[in-house]
Amino acid sequence: MKKDYHIHSYFSKDSKLDPDKLIQKAIELNYQEIAFTDHLEFLFPQWSFHEEYSYQDYYDFFSLLKAKYAPKINILSGVEIGEYHQTKTQVTDYFGHLKPDLILGSIHTLLPKKDISLPFQEPLSPAEIISYYKSNLELVETCDLDILAHLGIFTRFLPHNIKVGLPICKDIFQVMKEKNIALEINFSGLRKTTKQFLPHFQVLDLYAMEEGKLISIGSDTHQLSDFDDNYDNVLSILDEKGYPFLVV
Ligand SMILES: [Zn+2]
Numbered sequence: 001m002k003k004d005y006h007i008h009s010y011f012s013k014d015s016k017l018d019p020d021k022l023i024q025k026a027i028e029l030n031y032q033e034i035a036f037t038d039h040l041e042f043l044f045p046q047w048s049f050h051e052e053y054s055y056q057d058y059y060d061f062f063s064l065l066k067a068k069y070a071p072k073i074n075i076l077s078g079v080e081i082g083e084y085h086q087t088k089t090q091v092t093d094y095f096g097h098l099k100p101d102l103i104l105g106s107i108h109t110l111l112p113k114k115d116i117s118l119p120f121q122e123p124l125s126p127a128e129i130i131s132y133y134k135s136n137l138e139l140v141e142t143c144d145l146d147i148l149a150h151l152g153i154f155t156r157f158l159p160h161n162i163k164v165g166l167p168i169c170k171d172i173f174q175v176m177k178e179k180n181i182a183l184e185i186n187f188s189g190l191r192k193t194t195k196q197f198l199p200h201f202q203v204l205d206l207y208a209m210e211e212g213k214l215i216s217i218g219s220d221t222h223q224l225s226d227f228d229d230n231y232d233n234v235l236s237i238l239d240e241k242g243y244p245f246l247v248v
């Protein structure tokens, strides 16, 4: 079953993608299910849709598209929440009585405010790498997520030795197992110069060793040409590796 659980539309301020066009492309390419996961960022409103739209607006918009394209394709109306663990009250208030179909939890910054989701100059120090993984641990411990997104995002632009983070990854995976949180295989890195999977194979090997099962596949699409790019590649690489993962 062809699925993509990480897509940004024009609701995200860093995307101009028309959801309708994306859905048509997905149907042509035989996707059975896709999830729109626009940025909800209370610490960084410059990426987020919450200042312009109520959650009801967003929800209603995708409800119409769901109805328009059923049963050709199943559309999930999700969100990618940045630094959720630091903004829990705002997020809960914003959703009100509504519930997204899918919640991606993401760390995009190092405290206090260093953005590591965009290209940066110097590789992170070991202390910064540790602090990054600790934030991910806190995120999975304290928030209700369906998916932990792009673990190790800072490696998307510069190579790093992530060894210092592996013990914390182990703790992260234990919590995820207990709470049935899936690990995202984010292949946006294949479109960048590093050509890396997020997370790295080192981390995926550890996930398999710790008996992590659930994964999701996410292109992190921000424009139409991102969608489906490398998708078959990703499936065959995972297949070759022989991981016992289950795609949610
Ligand atoms: Zn984005």
Ligand SMILES: [Zn+2]
Binding pocket: 080, 106, 108, 117, 149, 150
């Ligand atoms: Zn993200």
